[in-house]
Amino acid sequence: MAAKSEILIVGGGVAGLALATRLGKTLGRRGEARITLIDKSFSHVWKPMLHCFAAGTVQNENNRISFMSQASQYNFDFWPGEVISIDRQNRKAVLGPFQSAEGSAVLEGRTVHYDALVLAIGSCANDFGTPGVAEHCLFIDNLVEANGFYDKFRMELLKAYSQNSELDIAIVGGGATGTQLAAELHKALDLVRLYSFDSKPPTLKITLLEAGPRILPAFPEQVSEAAKKQLEHIHVDVRTSAMVSGADETGFTLKDGTHVPATLRVWAAGVKAPEVTQKFGGLSLNRSGQIIVQPNLRSVDDERIFAMGDCSFIRDEPLPPTAQVARQQAHHLARHLPALIRNGTELPSCVFRNKGAIVALGDYNGWGTLPGGTVFGGGFLKGLSARLGHLMLYRQHQVELYGLYRGLLSCFADWLDTKVRPSIRLD
Numbered sequence: 001m002a003a004k005s006e007i008l009i010v011g012g013g014v015a016g017l018a019l020a021t022r023l024g025k026t027l028g029r030r031g032e033a034r035i036t037l038i039d040k041s042f043s044h045v046w047k048p049m050l051h052c053f054a055a056g057t058v059q060n061e062n063n064r065i066s067f068m069s070q071a072s073q074y075n076f077d078f079w080p081g082e083v084i085s086i087d088r089q090n091r092k093a094v095l096g097p098f099q100s101a102e103g104s105a106v107l108e109g110r111t112v113h114y115d116a117l118v119l120a121i122g123s124c125a126n127d128f129g130t131p132g133v134a135e136h137c138l139f140i141d142n143l144v145e146a147n148g149f150y151d152k153f154r155m156e157l158l159k160a161y162s163q164n165s166e167l168d169i170a171i172v173g174g175g176a177t178g179t180q181l182a183a184e185l186h187k188a189l190d191l192v193r194l195y196s197f198d199s200k201p202p203t204l205k206i207t208l209l210e211a212g213p214r215i216l217p218a219f220p221e222q223v224s225e226a227a228k229k230q231l232e233h234i235h236v237d238v239r240t241s242a243m244v245s246g247a248d249e250t251g252f253t254l255k256d257g258t259h260v261p262a263t264l265r266v267w268a269a270g271v272k273a274p275e276v277t278q279k280f281g282g283l284s285l286n287r288s289g290q291i292i293v294q295p296n297l298r299s300v301d302d303e304r305i306f307a308m309g310d311c312s313f314i315r316d317e318p319l320p321p322t323a324q325v326a327r328q329q330a331h332h333l334a335r336h337l338p339a340l341i342r343n344g345t346e347l348p349s350c351v352f353r354n355k356g357a358i359v360a361l362g363d364y365n366g367w368g369t370l371p372g373g374t375v376f377g378g379g380f381l382k383g384l385s386a387r388l389g390h391l392m393l394y395r396q397h398q399v400e401l402y403g404l405y406r407g408l409l410s411c412f413a414d415w416l417d418t419k420v421r422p423s424i425r426l427d
């Protein structure tokens, strides 16, 4: 590759921003390569927190990292824009016109050249073409959608308050997203009570629909069982083996004909890559649209293209779409891309080291699994340790991006904020 290579990273999520920051500190700082990050939004959020944004139980502003500010501190360039295709022959990413929130054109469509391209555009829920879902369901795949859900949730709560009626919410998908969202919404109602009117608070009826035989299928059975019990304890109606066959403006229809009424309908099941991967110059994709890569994260079709995180798929060793995988893959590329850029050294395979997983049900309970299969959590104290573990993952991510000093300051600022502002978004 040329002496001053151009490395283009598309997507500033868990994987992309970690990579841009790390490469900025090495290749960028020494002027050995020009590193550019492109993202369709202006700020980064820790996606595993989206269900908290959707429930309004965390403040938005504190938990966003501005791409521009990060770029200026860590020697990389940032451009806002949505990549709509890739011209592999001319080594260019094609960006669509950039529009303001009101829909007026701000920037014309443009292209950005690359010598090495890293795709890290994440994933979204998969409705598997279920009739009515696209039109009648809400998704929480990004901050805009999570905020949109919160606005609707707040308005429906207000209506239920004024009419002294029940608010029905149905969530499809008993994985980590759906399960954690159900608990967080319940927590939100508990918090709203602290600030609400004199009238009796409305009843929140949350139904969690899972097609498989148990919720949290990626966790051991005892965690699924304990989480189900905890959810039922807070009156969430957990229905397993409940295959959804359609959605309309009144709720969901199950395969056995049952109708589940719901004013708010959330689809949090399945994972697929964003549709745009179909326009990536014929790169090989799996059935979920994820880009097929070699074990060293290089595309199987193009030696200049790499993919990591949720949008990638290693054929011989499929990995789950988790933040842990995304981070490790970003660290791998950050460690080995410099040698490739400097002297063409081939990248070794990326070996995933499973460090366990954690699920937290609001403030109610939490569980974790360790690599050997040991399960911890449950009950007040152990549940607390699991919930703290969940929080620590986020703090670790902040420290990685901000550096130790700013990372710790930011934790302190968040703590101060909890003393000053209401514990739920009320704006």
Ligand SMILES: Cc1cc2nc3c(=O)[nH]c(=O)nc-3n(C[C@H](O)[C@H](O)[C@H](O)COP(=O)(O)OP(=O)(O)OC[C@H]3O[C@@H](n4cnc5c(N)ncnc54)[C@H](O)[C@@H]3O)c2cc1C
Pocket (backbone or CB within 6 Å): 010, 011, 012, 013, 014, 015, 016, 038, 039, 040, 041, 044, 046, 047, 048, 049, 050, 051, 081, 082, 083, 084, 120, 121, 122, 123, 140, 141, 176, 177, 274, 276, 308, 309, 310, 311, 321, 322, 323, 324, 326, 358, 359
């Ligand atoms: C509610 C929820 C809870 C979760 N909880 C957990 C958990 O507890 N533990 C865990 O390990 N994982 C969890 N996950 C999964 C985890 O968030 C993902 O695995 C992780 O974020 C993947 O990182 P990524 O970098 O691949 O993609 P992302 O973090 O999704 O980042 C993708 C980025 O690409 C940008 N982008 C997308 N398309 C384009 C485009 N065409 N052009 C430009 N930019 C683009 C997006 O704006 C985004 O910034 C959760 C996910 C959700 C939704």
